[in-house]
Amino acid sequence: MMAIYRSIAVVLLLLLSLLSSSSGEIRLNSVSSDSRAIIPFDEFGFTHAGVLVLNVSSISLSDSSDIDLSQLGFFLSTADAWLHVLQQLRDLDVTCALQSDLVKVVYSFDHLDPPSNPSRVAVARSTSFSTSFPITDPGQYTLVFANCLAGLRVSMSVRSAMYNLDPRSPDRRIYLSAGSAVLPFIYSVLFCAYLALGALWIAILLRKRAAVFRIHYFMLAVVALKALNLLAEAEDKSHIERTGSAHGWDVLFYIFSFLKGISLFTLIVLIGTGWSFLKPYLQDREKKVLMVVIPLQVVANIAQVVIDESGPYARDWVTWKQVFLLVDVVCCCAVLFPIVWSIKNLREAARTDGKAAVNLMKLTLFRQYYVVVICYIYFTRVVVYALVTITSYRYLWTSVMAGELATLAFYVFTGYKFRPEVHNPYFVIDDEEEEAAAEALKLDDEFEL
Template sequence: MKAQWLVLALFCFLSNWHRVHASDLILDDDDRKTIQVATFGFLSGGFFHLQLDHFKLSHPEDSGRIAFYIRKGRRMLDDDSDGRSDPNEQGPENEDAPLQACFLDNSYIENEVEDGTAVIQELKQGETSLVWNTTVDIKDEGVWQILLISCSESTMSGHIHIDQVNPNNNHLSAGDTPLPVVYAVSALSYGAVAAYWTWLLFRRDAQVFRAHWLMLVLVCCVLVYKALQSAKYYYKMIGILTEGWRIGFYIFASLKGLLSILIIVLLASGWMFIKPFLSVKDKRIISVVIPLQVVANIASAIGNEAAVGSTDYSFWNMIPPLIDLAACGVVLWTILQTRKHLSTAGSAAEGKERNIVNGYKLWSSFYVITLVYIYVTRVLVQLLQASLPFRYVSWLGEAVSEMATLSFYIFIGYKFRPYPNNPYTQVPSDDLDLELENGIGTSRAVDEDTLRMTVSRSAKADKDND
């Protein structure tokens, strides 16, 4: 059992790594024809510094053209393994123009250069290093993509370093600039929630469970995590990248992930509240999808730490969201099936049994809010980031996600707050929990015999207490 917790803790530690916008790209016998090196939102007066070192071809005598292609626009070029360009990128005036063997020879590339929406910096044959500095004018504000194009049959090796800076020595992309404030406000909000929750726990009439203390620890970890996240982006904005912040950042990120998963598992499995109404099959499904989500987070972390132009960047950043959505769908399906059976049992029950079932049916609102939370954080945020102007593309999506997460935590805290006679915390005795876990809990439906057993045990417990 201890080994399982250690593995879960390790997964949670790895699942909360976040990108520090890696700017160095290492090429090692790379055979791709189109490599996306960087994407950055430039404001008027911003500039970038590109430096290429130790560049070499597998066949130095190859005369194929090689160049850095800097273009303005939100759309990316296709950078799959064969390096072919996307025909849709030709532009409306060149829809019928045939694609050339060398991407740089296409007519729409020349048109982009003439219109000022693209710049090409070619490497001379035999050149092993390059230093390139460019300042962005006000008419050129927007998201700029830097790509390395190869029309050579040789593989490429080298080291590419890019330093991208906006006005006022701001090293963050235009859409990331407000992130320090967003995370700082989020940290202050969690601080207020933690203070209020602590006050609730120490009230005289409070009915406190272990879950309530876990929730307090979770909120405190999120508070510190968001504060460190704000500090990280602030220091990156002023051009200071220090390893010292990563230690505390990753520690509290891992604690946040561990406690979040634990609380979700406890609530979903009913360890404290609805255990009699989840079958063994349901728990097995949850025990599969939770690690599946952790694996998706680990894959996302690997993608975030990878350089934009690395060979595995696209894979690690495209697959995890699909796994995450699939896992969320399975969990929601299981929860909705439980609600369906609770509703059936409630309509068939009478008297005190029905009151007990009605108490458990209060979970319906919790499930609906969970569904809304997953939709907002997994779908709506992605739609916002795909449609917003470049100045808002990142921070506004993060702000919406932070508000949704905070609202979700507040909702859980409100429903499970430690006050007497809270219907969410009216659970059977421990011996009934064990019996239902081993026997009755394996049944999908909640029949009247189970309800009568619940009433009988509850009445017996009340009599013993008297």
């Protein structure tokens, strides 16, 4: 266990080292000798009163002589418009995305300050610019840099600020995307819900003290970490909404998110094996599952930090996103094995032990828990992502709300089914119940055959 604690401490330091100062909707990104034709930066949901403020400095081109600078520049595009632009490029209707009338050109490099001495273009041309671009057509836009000169490498420092003006107070800037502006309130309400859930669980533990096992205290720790994670996320989003930057709240969010993720998957494994309230130990194969799940959660959290902090402009952003999805799926599959093993072991023992047959019939909650875990994983990993793709950008908060409500329901179900009970109906049986359960098991086996 000490080795696990040391590993977690090392990972926390690694997570902190990965955090950059670009957290929030005011972002500072650096591009170094990049020859990509398209470099996507930030995505934001604008209202009718949206504004993009773009400051670019330290512009450096690998070849700045005799080139058409109108082929370099920034533009805004929606996802639908970009699909049509790609079609235009394939059909050769346009040779550069900046030429398409489907995108909103923010700034092209031919507008850089002209040189004072035409014979010294490479030296005298300006290497920075600032522009403010108002948005009149609401939508979900992505800021993109286009480099339509093959082989040309570009270096620059890009600072972008995206915000919407509050219609009730035009001087107030809202730095959260139109679909995320309500998230601070949602996270605050959910924090209160988990706080109440934790208080209720403490009351149950105090009232049923004689039937409390170690697993019940671990459940309390999982609820506490989830509540702290929501509190940090609420403050993170609230601070970004007001200032455009997280200012350290993202650090707390990543820490609690990391601990919450590890503890939740560990809890599912421990409950699935029946640890503490069925048996005081873990078998070797069950320990191996934990040794697989915990490192995978570490990798998943590191990938999530890289995805959130770097943004799509990073070269390896897509790779890290695929790593996160793959590791998350593997973790979800791994935690199902202990539950399957528990049910299988009880079924095999039931053929030679009458009491085991009774326990199998009485512990139907393991089958229920297995089904619920699968439903929870499917909903939060598939349905929620589907909601993101089909929901309007103004209502992207609904996918967050759906995932959080599913998680809350899962916590409540787990706590209710595995709550401490002095006279637990799943374990306290009499002889008549034992015989009836054994007969029921035989009928069940004959039906399956």
